[in-house]
Amino acid sequence: MDRALQTAVASRLSRHYQAGTQDLAPAEMTQPTAHYRDPVYTERERDRLLRVMPLVVAHGSELPDPGDFITDTIMGTPVVVVRQSDHSVKAFVNLCRHRGTQLEWDPKGNRRLFRCAYHAWTYERDGALRTIPLQQQGFPCTERGELGLIELPTEERHGIVWVVLTPGASIDVAGHLGAELDAELASWGLHNAVQERIERFDNDFNWKFTIDGFLEGYHLRYLHAKTIGAYFVTPDLALFDQWGVHTRMTLTRKSFEVVADREPDQIDLRTVSIPVYVLFPATVLVWQNDHWELWTSFPHPTDHTRSIARARLMAPSRDCLEAERALWDKNWRILMDTVEQEDWRAASYIQRGLAAAPAELLFGRNEPCLQHFHRTIAQFCGEQH
Ligand code: FES
Ligand SMILES: [Fe+2]
The missing domain is CATH 2.102.10.10 (Rieske [2Fe-2S] iron-sulphur domain)
Known part of the structure; x- marks a missing residue:
């Protein structure tokens, strides 16, 4: 993340911090439960998004x-x-x-x-x-x-x-990301990253729930009260940015409070915030202070109520990878305690209850990334919000 961008983002965070506000969507939004439980909708997602757009299948x-x-x-x-x-x-x-x-x-x-x-x-x-x-x-x-x-x-x-999972199709990742997001990822030096581990999960919920779990900070202090909830600024302080189909949510660590009254150009955002990128349609990239998490989630091949997720931990460079093994194991433990035990447990309960749920769920104004993700999918899959 280059200095000019860090300064621009830091000044937005500072303004929100002083005012006790965050970026909001213009309105609440309803989400049909069918989008998580209708096999036809999953088939459309496969045909119109997941088989025609670039997907992450490996790290170099x-x-x-x-x-x-x-x-x-x-x-x-x-x-x-x-x-x-x-x-x-x-x-x-x-x-x-x-x-x-x-x-x-x-x-x-x-x-x-x-x-x-x-x-x-x-x-x-x-x-x-x-x-x-x-x-x-x-x-x-x-x-x-x-x-x-x-x-x-x-x-x-x-x-x-x-x-791209369609033989003979074209691929243009820079074009898919767009010039601005492509440049932003380059400015992180992402090409120097080295994968430390990869794990695969077979989950009993729709593929979108894996991604939903990363798209709002609203749940952090409640669902994650016993794990990572205390690491974030309260009240919720989050930014929302979008580039076409892709988004960045910027969450704010507690450590931001120490630097909040500095000039924005004196704030190192990499240590006080957590940028969460959605690389549409099926990838989430998270900067976690000193390493990357790279998540993918896809529908299960035969059961639309299940999904296969993959989590990768990546060091920003080979030198950083060589840091103590215990650090990586600790990062992984924290991740599993929060994502697997808390986010995915909640997701699993939603999926199991969908048949008995009302026809629509609700996304708040304080969940703009979540809104954008689902609105975008719905646009491709033939529905408007
Ligand atoms: S050699 Fe591969 S299936 Fe026969
Ligand atoms: Fe979470």
Whole structure:
């Protein structure tokens, strides 16, 4: 975050702090419960957002060397992401072109060639089909050049590997983010970040609840009273910014109170605030004082009331990564105590109760990011608010 932006944001925070106010949406908003429980709505989200927009599937630091790969399954599509010999990154549908079993079975590793376990067809790192055992007898008419792995549009930007799950589609992450947000992420030096860990969660609630949990500060001192609630300024002090479909909410740490009467250009926002970016549609990026959290959430492939979330912790640089192991373990414990035990427990109760809930839930004026996220989804999925 460059100095000019820090100063601009700090002066807004200072003004709100003096007045005891925060950024508000113009009005309250209703949210149909159907958006969390209707399989048709989830299908539209998949078709209009999640399969056509860039999604985060890996962090570049997970695959530093040529031949390094990771595999994952996103909304039922098995994906293998491979570092190429020229250090670029490609992603493929992780299915063998012979009879379609999953090609690479390991979650990560390094390969010179990818060899299918079933009948030993082999593929190059760039997806080209290299050998078919006993081809003369079995596949005399098969053109190997036509049976490479199915490539997915892929781009590495800000250190993150983005993929569009539609083969043949285009990808332009900078264009998707827009010039201003793209520059802001660059100013954080995000491309230097190094992933410390990744965890995957299979949750019993709609994919949007994972993201909802990050989109308002209203619940912090109540739901998180026993964990992180005391770390924030009260009354709630939060900013809301948007770039098209994407947003930033800036939460304010208690430590802001110590610097609140300084000139805004003397305030180091990185230590007194928590910027929470929604990189639409399915990624949340949070700066936590000295490290990043990167969250993704996608619908479960077959059950729209379930979802698969992934949490990544990232150090801002390799030097910071080498800091004490205990620090990372402590960060992780705090995160799980708040997100898993508190946010997701609340989300799970909402999902379970939806059948008995009224047709609409309510989003307050003090939940502008939440409003924006759902209004944007509804615009794409054929409804207006
Ligand atoms: S399915 Fe892969 S070689 Fe047969
Ligand atoms: Fe929370």
